[in-house]
Amino acid sequence: MAVTDEAIEKIKGMIVSGALRPGDRLPKESELAAELGLSRNSLREAVRALSLIRILDVRQGDGTYVTSLDPQLLLEALSFVVDFHRDDTVLEFLAVRRILEPAATAMAAARISEQQLNALTNQLDKLGEAPSVEELVACDLEFHRGIVQSSGNSVLCSLLDGLSGPTTRARIWRGLTQEDAVSRTLHEHRAILAALRDRDAEAARSWATVHIASVEQWLRSSL
Amino acid sequence: MAVTDEAIEKIKGMIVSGALRPGDRLPKESELAAELGLSRNSLREAVRALSLIRILDVRQGDGTYVTSLDPQLLLEALSFVVDFHRDDTVLEFLAVRRILEPAATAMAAARISEQQLNALTNQLDKLGEAPSVEELVACDLEFHRGIVQSSGNSVLCSLLDGLSGPTTRARIWRGLTQEDAVSRTLHEHRAILAALRDRDAEAARSWATVHIASVEQWLRSSL
DNA sequence: TCGTGCGAGACATCCGACGTCTCAGCCCAC
DNA sequence: GTGGGCTGAGACGTCGGATGTCTCGCACGA
Numbered sequence: 001m002a003v004t005d006e007a008i009e010k011i012k013g014m015i016v017s018g019a020l021r022p023g024d025r026l027p028k029e030s031e032l033a034a035e036l037g038l039s040r041n042s043l044r045e046a047v048r049a050l051s052l053i054r055i056l057d058v059r060q061g062d063g064t065y066v067t068s069l070d071p072q073l074l075l076e077a078l079s080f081v082v083d084f085h086r087d088d089t090v091l092e093f094l095a096v097r098r099i100l101e102p103a104a105t106a107m108a109a110a111r112i113s114e115q116q117l118n119a120l121t122n123q124l125d126k127l128g129e130a131p132s133v134e135e136l137v138a139c140d141l142e143f144h145r146g147i148v149q150s151s152g153n154s155v156l157c158s159l160l161d162g163l164s165g166p167t168t169r170a171r172i173w174r175g176l177t178q179e180d181a182v183s184r185t186l187h188e189h190r191a192i193l194a195a196l197r198d199r200d201a202e203a204a205r206s207w208a209t210v211h212i213a214s215v216e217q218w219l220r221s222s223l
Numbered sequence: 224m225a226v227t228d229e230a231i232e233k234i235k236g237m238i239v240s241g242a243l244r245p246g247d248r249l250p251k252e253s254e255l256a257a258e259l260g261l262s263r264n265s266l267r268e269a270v271r272a273l274s275l276i277r278i279l280d281v282r283q284g285d286g287t288y289v290t291s292l293d294p295q296l297l298l299e300a301l302s303f304v305v306d307f308h309r310d311d312t313v314l315e316f317l318a319v320r321r322i323l324e325p326a327a328t329a330m331a332a333a334r335i336s337e338q339q340l341n342a343l344t345n346q347l348d349k350l351g352e353a354p355s356v357e358e359l360v361a362c363d364l365e366f367h368r369g370i371v372q373s374s375g376n377s378v379l380c381s382l383l384d385g386l387s388g389p390t391t392r393a394r395i396w397r398g399l400t401q402e403d404a405v406s407r408t409l410h411e412h413r414a415i416l417a418a419l420r421d422r423d424a425e426a427a428r429s430w431a432t433v434h435i436a437s438v439e440q441w442l443r444s445s446l
Numbered sequence: 447t448c449g450t451g452c453g454a455g456a457c458a459t460c461c462g463a464c465g466t467c468t469c470a471g472c473c474c475a476c
Numbered sequence: 477g478t479g480g481g482c483t484g485a486g487a488c489g490t491c492g493g494a495t496g497t498c499t500c501g502c503a504c505g506a
Contacts, residue, residue, distance in 0.1 A: 002283075002488095002489065002490090003489080003490070004271060004489085004490090008275065012306070012307070015307060016306060016307065028455080028456060028457085029456075029457070030456090038490080038491085039490060039491045039492070040491090040492085040493095041264055041490070041491065041492085042489080042490060042491080044264075044268060044457090044458090045267060045268050045271040045272075046271070048227060048268040048269075048271060048272050049268075049271050049272040049274075049275040050275075051272075052231065052272040052273075052275070052276070053275065053276060053300070053303070053304055055304075055307060058457070058458095059456090059457080059498090059499075060456075060457045060458065060497070060498050060499075061455080061456060061457060061458095061497070061498035061499035061500075062455090062456070062457080062498080062499055062500070063455090063456060063457080063499095064456090064457080069307050069308070071308060071312055071315065074304045074305075074307060074308070075301075075304065077276070077300070077304055078298075078301060078304075080235075080276070081276055081278075081297045081298065081300055081301075082297075083235070083239060084235070084238060084239060084278060084292050084297060085292070085294060085297075089294055089377075089378065092294065092376050092377060092378040092379070093378055095376050095378070095379065096323070096376065096378050096379050096382060099322060099323055099326040099379075100319070100322055100323070103322040153315050153318050153319065154312075154315060155312065155315040155316055155318070155319050156315070156318065156319050156322075159319060159382075225458070225459090226458080226459070227458085227459090251486080251487055251488085252487075252488070253487090261459080261460085262459060262460045262461070263460090263461090264459070264460065264461085265458080265459060265460075267488090267489090281488070281489095282467090282468075282487090282488080283466070283467050283468075283487075283488045283489065284466070284467035284468030284469075284486080284487060284488060284489095285467085285468055285469070285486090285487070285488080286468095286486090286487060286488080287487090287488080
């Protein structure tokens with residue numbers, strides 16, 4: 001194995017074993033390089049790779065630190081990976097989202113706070129009757145993110161965040177080409193919110209399913 | 224932004240835009256570095272980072288290539304990320320798996336082939352009545368992977384693969400400390416298989432839920 | 447006491463050199 | 477003519493050092 005890969009494994013090992021804990025500062029590059037038995041250049045490749053996936057946080061002029069290792073932070077890397085997928089796999093991502101989002105919405109029904117409910121209501125009100133497609137899609141993302149956060153599962157939340165990205169373009173496209181998509185989306189959002197306010201997990205789940213299925217159906221028919 | 228980060232974005236852009244396609248070979252390091260306007264060292268950091276998450280495949284003595292970009296390959300990086308999570312977030316991962324796995328199992332009920340059903344049967348038969356805990360857990364992973372592959376969604380499959388890793392230890396631990404866990408697991412596997420053979424999606428979904436919920440419940444009570 | 451300026455420390459980037467590996471083409475033996 | 481081994485070009489792997497840039501903490505002066 002290449003020395004850089006070894007270094008990646010060793011640093012990973014130090015973190016997993018607990019020798020390095022979240023927030024800890026690593027030895028300076030030259031010291032760590034000597035410690036692991038490689039050059040600073042090669043070590044930097046390892047550090048750079050780990051920082052791309054948010055394991056390490058390098059701050060110029062300061063030092064290199066272990067991140068908080070929050071699921072949210074780490075799964076952020078997922079969206080980077082997902083960006084590489086072409087449209088032909090969007091359906092598969094959407095299918096997964098169709099599984100997760102209703103479940104998250106149902107979970108949220110039991111846990112969402114009054115405050116959060118009001119915030120979501122305000123958000124929908126603010127959008128008005130005839131928003132632009134871009135506004136609608138942005139609001140769509142924000143609306144679902146707010147709900148999923150209330151599910152109380154940060155892994156679930158990050159995963160959905162990552163999966164929602166690639167379907168964004170598809171949703172915009174849909175809004176532009178399907179006439180009643182905008183009004184239907186607005187209606188479905190209201191219905192989901194109402195179900196959450198009623199603490200009706202099953203209704204919330206169903207509306208969320210309908211919401212995503214309609215996008216899926218449209219996408220399937222137009223590919 | 225740092226030049227290396229710029230390079231990462233540019234390479235990503237070249238792939239997403241289609242200028243570089245799966246399997247394509249990149250210009251040699253020195254050329255690409257000149258093209259992107261940075262040194263070979265800095266470029267190498269970018270390439271190393273992208274190869275860690277399986278976007279690029281560098282072969283010493285040969286060249287650097289774009290990988291197949293299969294969802295499977297890219298989401299493999301997920302398991303690397305997931306490795307960093309401590310036991311305190313295992314429950315959240317398990318909760319997500321509890322959502323996805325039953326859905327995948329239900330999907331498989333409609334699509335799984337006779338051949339695959341027979342393979343799964345053989346696998347369970349081969350295990351015998353009183354396997355060791357390690358054998359059981361390995362078989363468990365294999366069994367579920369086989370089913371999820373039959374769901375026909377490679378994104379879903381890879382995601383579950385990534386999520387199953389971190390709970391492996393927990394399952395072994397359970398097998399060692401809970402007496403009837405082994406026999407109960409064997410029984411549940413048989414039940415899932417029977418439901419699949421009957422093409423009964425709902426039964427398959429329910430058994431899969433039960434199967435995971437029992438692990439979840441045990442884990443929750445023993446933390 | 448507060449703000450500014452300076453300097454040490456750490457990462458960012460680059461250059462050039464040499465080692466190692468892979469592949470393809472040439473040459474020789476069969 | 478064909479197969480196998482050898483060799484050289486090309487590409488990645490690794491290294492050491494030099495210089496630029498940024499951040500933080502401390503000392504100084506208003």
